[in-house]
Amino acid sequence: MAQGTALSIRNLSKTFPGQRALQDFHIEVERGQIHALVGENGSGKSTFIKSLSGYHEPDPGAEIVVSGVKLAVPYAPPVARKHGIAFIHQDLGLVADLTVAENLALPRGFHTNAIGGINWRAERQDARKLLERFGHGEIDPDERLGNLPLATQTIIAVARALADDDEAHVIVLDEPTASMPHAEVERLLASVRDIAASGVGVIYVSHRLEEIFQLCDRVTAIRDGRNVGTHDVADLDYDSLVELIVGDSLIPFDPCDPGTVRDEVVVKFDGLSGGLVQKASGEIRAGEIVGVTGLLGSGSDDLGKLLFGAIQKRGGSLSIGGDSTPLKSPGHAMDRGISYVPGDRQREGIFRPLSLTDNAMLTDLRRFFRGGWRRRKPETEYARDLFQKLNVRPNDPDRPIYSLSGGNAQKVVLAKWLNLDPSFVIFDEPVQGIDIGAKTEVYNVIGRTAADGAAVMIVSTELDDIARLCHRILVMREGRVVAELTGADKNRARISELTY
Numbered sequence: 001m002a003q004g005t006a007l008s009i010r011n012l013s014k015t016f017p018g019q020r021a022l023q024d025f026h027i028e029v030e031r032g033q034i035h036a037l038v039g040e041n042g043s044g045k046s047t048f049i050k051s052l053s054g055y056h057e058p059d060p061g062a063e064i065v066v067s068g069v070k071l072a073v074p075y076a077p078p079v080a081r082k083h084g085i086a087f088i089h090q091d092l093g094l095v096a097d098l099t100v101a102e103n104l105a106l107p108r109g110f111h112t113n114a115i116g117g118i119n120w121r122a123e124r125q126d127a128r129k130l131l132e133r134f135g136h137g138e139i140d141p142d143e144r145l146g147n148l149p150l151a152t153q154t155i156i157a158v159a160r161a162l163a164d165d166d167e168a169h170v171i172v173l174d175e176p177t178a179s180m181p182h183a184e185v186e187r188l189l190a191s192v193r194d195i196a197a198s199g200v201g202v203i204y205v206s207h208r209l210e211e212i213f214q215l216c217d218r219v220t221a222i223r224d225g226r227n228v229g230t231h232d233v234a235d236l237d238y239d240s241l242v243e244l245i246v247g248d249s250l251i252p253f254d255p256c257d258p259g260t261v262r263d264e265v266v267v268k269f270d271g272l273s274g275g276l277v278q279k280a281s282g283e284i285r286a287g288e289i290v291g292v293t294g295l296l297g298s299g300s301d302d303l304g305k306l307l308f309g310a311i312q313k314r315g316g317s318l319s320i321g322g323d324s325t326p327l328k329s330p331g332h333a334m335d336r337g338i339s340y341v342p343g344d345r346q347r348e349g350i351f352r353p354l355s356l357t358d359n360a361m362l363t364d365l366r367r368f369f370r371g372g373w374r375r376r377k378p379e380t381e382y383a384r385d386l387f388q389k390l391n392v393r394p395n396d397p398d399r400p401i402y403s404l405s406g407g408n409a410q411k412v413v414l415a416k417w418l419n420l421d422p423s424f425v426i427f428d429e430p431v432q433g434i435d436i437g438a439k440t441e442v443y444n445v446i447g448r449t450a451a452d453g454a455a456v457m458i459v460s461t462e463l464d465d466i467a468r469l470c471h472r473i474l475v476m477r478e479g480r481v482v483a484e485l486t487g488a489d490k491n492r493a494r495i496s497e498l499t500y
């Protein structure tokens with residue numbers, strides 16, 4: 001394996017109008033090393049990645065050296081690629097409707113035959129060779145990409161990014177497991193280990209701290225755009241890593257309060273089927289938080305969507321607030337006081353050009369309409385207050401949402417749905433991509449939503465968290481609710497055992 005320093009960065013700063021997102025940031029990554037980059041939402045991780053890729057022009061004075069070669073900064077993205085720096089973003093940049101081989105061929109162009117048509121045999125062969133090189137000869141080049149699990153898609157994106165580089169030096173993975181089901185994560189981590197073992201330096205960005213301990217050799221924490229410490233992972237434990245990230249010891253979120261559960265049953269479903277859900281039964285009371293969990297394909301995601309009218313029911317009964325009229329659509333569900341906070345917020349949740357206030361108030365424009373006018377000032381103040389409660393940073397209601405970090409944009413989406421004072425709220429993976437500090441805030445907001453009298457359902461694979469946060473947990477397998485856990489049974493080991 002090649003030895004030495006793969007990447008060395010010094011004095012990297014980046015100033016946006018009115019905001020210094022990176023300040024004298026420095027990091028050094030050895031070949032073969034997996035180096036975690038951790039930090040709260042808005043700490044500067046994406047800005048670092050975009051500056052390294054050539055997408056952002058850093059402030060003058062930055063020094064970037066790749067395997068001993070000093071790059072002339074600023075540079076354009078193709079220069080980073082040419083020097084063997086590859087990036088895997090959360091949006092993998094693959095096309096779901098094309099086959100694996102087609103996706104692999106896209107960036108370099110297709111092989112053509114004598115009459116100018118595409119030489120599919122050569123494409124397939126190339127794809128097979130490349131996948132074998134990455135230890136994944138089992139992936140069928142003719143398979144449609146969209147049919148494959150996310151971990152496999154990520155592996156394909158990695159293979160593609162490193163394909164032409166006999167001399168790949170560095171690969172940056174930006175939260176590759178953020179929307180990946182737990183069961184798939186292990187496969188991806190194994191692949192990342194193989195890539196590092198081949199001599200590439202890996203920068204691994206993740207909010208999932210358990211992955212840092214499982215996978216990484218070294219870790220750098222970023223806070224307010226600065227490197228606040230680089231350590232061997234072996235020298236840290238969970239608490240010291242959290243302290244490094246947030247700069248303080250963290251106050252854990254409040255566990256569920258049995259006192260908030262009232263007698264009134266808000267949601268009742270019996271023998272309910274639709275999507276992957278088969279004959280599920282259960283109920284949720286006012287003030288109660290019910291967790292729903294299961295592996296990918298267990299039906300847990302679909303149960304949330306069924307109760308919001310986003311999937312139509314095939315059979316069984318569902319009553320919400322005593323009303324069993326079928327839910328025709330999500331709009332119909334909203335009219336009946338149901339909110340659904342989606343898991344995939346980047347795609348389903350935000351309107352990029354609009355301001356934070358517009359994004360948050362979109363579901364409730366009527367609140368500040370008087371006499372045909374939208375009353376901006378009280379609306380902005382109201383929104384600011386809402387963002388304050390969720391610690392949205394920066395709390396600047398007029399700013400366009402695209403200028404916020406991913407995690408902070410997610411908090412705005414949460415604000416939007418909670419603002420409706422719903423009687424029943426469904427949260428789909430509410431802390432996905434959210435940092436450890438914000439997680440506490442989000443969970444406490446969920447706790448308060450229940451304490452105010454709403455029935456709450458959380459679809460989540462964060463087992464320790466839901467064990468603490470929920471009054472009850474429904475475990476799903478093959479479309480059915482196979483167990484309902486309360487009290488001492490409500491723990492990670494028991495839940496895990498039941499999901500398989």
Ligand SMILES: Nc1ncnc2c1ncn2[C@@H]1O[C@H](COP(=O)(O)OP(=O)(O)OP(=O)(O)O)[C@@H](O)[C@H]1O
Binds near residue numbers: 017041042047402
């Ligand atoms: N295009 C931009 N214009 C203005 N400010 C920006 C822009 N992009 C990022 N910022 C600001 O720079 C800071 C760092 O943001 P960045 O996206 O790098 O954070 P992050 O660590 O990647 O967060 P997350 O984990 O939430 O994705 C934030 O305060 C953000 O609002």
